[in-house]
Structure formats: structure tokens, C-alpha cells
Amino acid sequence: MSLLPLLVAYSGDIPTKRTLLEELGVVLGFIGLGLFGIQFLFSGRIKQVAPSFGVDNIVQFHKEIGIVAIIFVLSHPILLLVSDWEYISFYDPRENLPRAAALFFATFGMIALLSTSLWRVSTGLNYEWWRLIHGVLGFSLVFIGIVHSIQVGHYLNEFYKIAFFILFFGSLVYLLVHARMVRPYMAKKDPFIIKEILPRKDDCYTLRLEKKSAEPFRFLPGQFTWITISHTPFSLQQHPFSFSSSAENSILEITAKRIGDFTNTWKYLQPGQTAFLEGPFGSFTLKEKPCFLVMGGIGVTPGISFLKTLADRKDQRKCILIYGNESWKKIPFREELDRLKNQINLKLIHVLEKPDKDWDGEKGLIDEKLVTKYLPEDLNEFDYYICGPGQMMDKAELTFRKQGVDWRNIYAERFDFV
Template structure:
């Protein structure tokens, strides 16, 4: 499915309506006496921040009705930016109230109400924890699994205490129906975490996979081939990704996203990754028969029927392109494809031999770009630039879809270059997994 303004505005509208539910509930029905403007504004900040924090669970829950509409990069960027804004709203709530009337400091005074002061102070600690652990995760030596768990628990604590706080103050939530409506709405948001962490793994438990082959690739990469143990393989489209858990139980914290690199027509599923970090570094020693669980597919990094492909890939970012090209081979697909593939040097080109073979099996124009090349190298050298892309650009550029995946600098350059070369944004698809 291509990107459209219609889908974008639809989901933004849905998001803002849902995020404003606490505020809309507060101003519904009979209202209390209006106080000073800044006090009312500070209260409004709190309701908006609470609603936005609750909606964070919806857009990070990997729900099939949402995730297939926008790729993982867009979802994570939206989550990150909206998360910052929601935290600012939450912080603006007490700051505005205290600056307007210092008597609001009593909410943090344990001598007035110990449990209330403890809970609200804990929220501030949680906010600092979310910001600090997200910005300085690597400096704090938090691995991805522990950070992800901590992030979710802190967010749950903030939303739960926020709801309890609103119900206890009851200035705008005095009627029972408002209390019930707010509790139900925010409870549904918090349930999404339970659904992701408990309900969905229970469903996945019925469809385990086993690792039937581990293949070493160039550039210290390894390919896992997985076979469905129940005979029910996950159906996906070339270019999509899934989350994998390698464990005897799907409830393991160790869950990571990877692009599917196998042909969508093959019976088994393949994932390829570079041996980096605590997770992928273990792939080379995994015993055959090891149990794994897959969740997905997700993403819209998918070629539309009939469209030609212009692929700009770097390093292990080649994996979604391999799924596309392998599927084209198995389908005898006559479409044209151009692959700009950037690597450090000739010795570290993952799938090098297979790509050469694919040029003879499908209509593929393969362009290697080597950052470090021997003197006798006849191909492209250096980095991917706008000038380089222009040299290999298709004549009928409007008939192509453009896919970018690789290191951040390459993707940034490619995105700007395509725009400068006149490519409409709806034809450009980028996939990043920088959150892991």
C-alpha cells in the first residue's frame, strides 16, 4: 500500500481525537466554577499529557491494523517525537500550577498527604527515567531488552498514577460517569501492553518455528532458515519485516525486528544479520532444531504490482531487497530493477555471488559502490551521492518505486538526492531499525 495524504490525515485525526478524550471528558457536562486562566490552562496541560501518554501504547503495540499502514521507521519516529511532546505537557501541568499559585506545592508535601506526595514524586522520577534511559541507553550500558521493559513499566506507572490523581482531585471528574469513562479509556490503553506482552505471545506459542540451517555469509553475517513446526508458515510480502524470539517460550524479553530476506514463495523463512551485539553474535553457534517464534509481518516496504524498482542499499540493509529480488526470480517477474549497493570493499559484499547470478535470471541492473576499491576496480567508488544516483537513474522515473535501506548517512543522502532529482515523496520508501 502506498503512502497517501488520506491515510496520513486519517490516522492523525484518530490519534488527536483519542488523545483528547481525557480533556473532552473533563469539559463535558456540568462544569465547576471557572478559576484563574493559568490554573485552568495548567489543568488542561495535565489532561492532554495524560491522553497522549496513553496513546503511546497504541502506536507501539505492533497492531496489524496500524503497523501495515506505515513502516517501522515512521512508527518509531512518530512515537519518539510525540513522546517528547507528551512529556512536556505532563511537566507543564505542575509547573504552570505552582508558578501561578504556590499553594499547589502542597501536593508534593508528605506532611499533607504522604501517599499522594510519594506517588506524584514517583511520576517525576519516572519521567526523568524515561528521558534519561532513552537518550543515554548505551552510555548507561542498558541492553535493548532491559531498556524496552523499563521503558514500558515507567510509562505504565505514569499513566496509572495520572489516572488515579485525576480521579482523586475530582475537580472536573466528580460525576461517577466521568470517573468510569476515564478509567475505561485509559485502562484500555494500558491493556494494550498486556496484550502485547501476554495475549499475543500466548497466540504465538501455538505456532513455533525451528532453526533448520545456519549459513555463514560474507561480511561476518549469518542467515537463519526457519521452518514452521506446525506447518503453518507466516505469510508475508517481499520487503516486510518480523520480530523474532529465539527461545523455548515466546515470553522471552529478547525480541528483535529483522527484515525477511527469503523469497515469499519459498516454504521456509530466512533472516540474515551481521554478528553484532549480544543477540546476533550468537546466531553462528545456534544448534539446529532451536525453537524460535515469529511475530508479523509488518511494514509497507513493499513493491506494488507492476512498478519497477530502484533500490539503494548499504551493507546488511540489503536484506529486504533480497526478498524482493528472490521473489521476482521465483515469479519470473519481467519488471526492471536497479540495485545501487554500497559496501566498504569487494570482500565484504553480502550475497555477492547470488546477486551476480540474479542479474542473469531477472531484469536486474546491479551497481556496486565500493568505499575502498583497488586501483583496477572499474565500478563506482566512494560514497553514494546525488551525482552517482543520477548516472544510473531510470529514464521513466515515474514508473519506479524507490527503496532505501542501510546506514543512516547513506539513507539521509539518498532521501535528499531523490527529492532533488524530482521523485515524489509517495514513491520513496525508507526502512531503518535504529531503535534496536
């Protein structure tokens, strides 16, 4: 798909060839433009795209391909200038002010796009502002790229080529309008009410949400939603949270640990307030086989949804949960897990990083030795699910692979993917 702009530009009546360096610069520019375009497809939360690839993979792809796209597009002016310095006139405001302004904006915009993405956390850039800047820059850069290609017109010299580029841009506008206007508008027509706010251990809060309309909200255990808590869904504050309730229950629950400006507000929410949900999303869902879960802290929420759903469905398949927390007092779903142990076929292994003196269970951080100790004999009869702190997830995944678990049976959900 990303090669389409290049193929269309180089189709039909091709003008006289230029130097190899110039052609390479143009080719990289068109491929970069195509790569920029497909970013909208993958970051537009299209349900048909997400299930086939998984959110983690999509975000990883978005990050890596985004960097490649920026490098390709930046090489376009560099290669042209190296091949012929006369191209500097494109940046000369005396020759054409709008063109020079747009190209300066595009060049520095790409550098800004890359650096704000790579160093957002270390520079302390607020997530909502970053997301706004990221979207505006990404969209403007594609727009400038397309206008620039048409304006130069060296390859876009026939009507059908120009029509393709306009259509290409139109489809990106459609994806953007759908994600930022149509979906919030649909969410506005179908709001939720916060029924209850339940405080939990380790500074966590559960929101119990009920749909205002009678039409049920269906999700698969393990999926997540994007929630906005406001009088309008057209808000920058939209955050992803896994459901921590049974997929069989019409009252939905999401549970968050207080870590920042949005989750800090949960403590002060009042029953009766309105929330808007988008989704459900995600492919980290309960499959058919028995399950082996390695989870840490608040990363247990999708697992809680699995186990509660199994209990409601009276499903007695075998489940093993290795659950890491700092201490006994800080286990967010401790009581629920005890109850679930009596309802389903669950083997629960608590692992405490800083246990009390009298603790005789597993201690320390979840590592290879510990995971291996509890692996079932019939390894590939199980599905493996990992969610929690990054280091724990990496160790668990590596252990599964090392011990011979088929990679197709391993599922991971990262809460800190951006």
C-alpha cells in the same frame, strides 16, 4: 484521540473556574495524559496501525509526541505551583503519604523516561533493559495520572467521567496484555525450528527457519518479523529482522550482521533449536512498479527478498540496485545477486568504499552524483526503496526529491530506528 480525556473532563457540569494559569496547567495535564495514552496504540505493534503509517513514521511519531507529552505533563505541576504555591502540599508526605510518593515518582519518572530515551546509546544502556524500563515507566505514569485525576476530582466529578477514565486505562491494559502476553502465547503454540545456520561474508549469518505446523507463514517481500530464540516466547530478547527469502518459499530466511549480544549468539546456534516469530510487520514492501533500490551492507536484506520473490514469480519488471559495501570480500549476498542477475531483469551496481587496486567499478560512498547517474529517464514510472546506513539513506532520499521523484514513490526502512 489525545484530546478525549480533556474533552470528557471539561464536559457536563464544570466547577467554578480558577485562574488562567491553573486552568492552563490542568488543560496541559489532560492533553499530556491523552498523548501518553495514544503512545500505547502506536507502540503496541498493531498490524492495522503499522501498514497505514509505516514503522519509521510510527517510531518518529512516538519519539516526538512522547517528548511533547512529557513537557505537557511536567508543565502541569509547574504552572499550578506558579499560580499558587499552596499546591506544594500535594508533594507533602505528612498530608498524604501515598499521594506524595506517587507524585514524586511521576515527576522523576518522567525525567527518567525522557533522559533514558534521548541518551540510551551514548550512555551505553543495554537495549533490553531500556525497553523494560521504558515500558514500566510509561505504564506506571499513565496509571498515576489517571488515579491522580480521579482522586483530585475537581473535573472528574460525575460518574460517566470517572467511568471514561477507567475505560481509557482499561484499554491500555488490554493493549499491553495483548502485546506482551496474548501474542507471545499465540507464538508459543506455533513455533519454528532452525533448520540451518549459514555463515556469510562480512560477519553475517543467515537462519533458515521452518514452521513446525503445516499452516504456512505468509509475508510480503520486504516485511520483517520479531524473533525470539529461546525455549519460550516470553523473553526480553525479541529483535526485528527483515526476511531475506522469497515470499514464495515456505522456508523463511533472516540474515543478520553480528553487532551485539543477540546477533553474536547466532554463530553458536544449532539446527533443531526453537524460535518464535511475531509478524509479519512493515509497509516497506514490493509494489507494482519497476524498482530502483539504494542499499548498503546488511540493509540489502529486504531487497534480496524482493529480488528472490521476483525470480520465483518469473516477474521480468526492470530493477536497478545500487549496492554499497566496504570491499568486494565483504558483500554479504554477492553470489546470490550474481545468480539473480541471470534470472530477472536486474541491473546491479556495486559501489565499494575501499576497493582493491584492480577494481574498475563505482568507488567511494553512495552520494548524490552517483545516484543521479543511474536514475531512470522515466523517473516516476519507478518505485524507490532505500535501506542501509543513515547517512546513505538521507543522501539517496534527498537526491530522489531533488531530481523530481514523487515522494509517494519513495520508501525507506531504517534498521536503527530506536
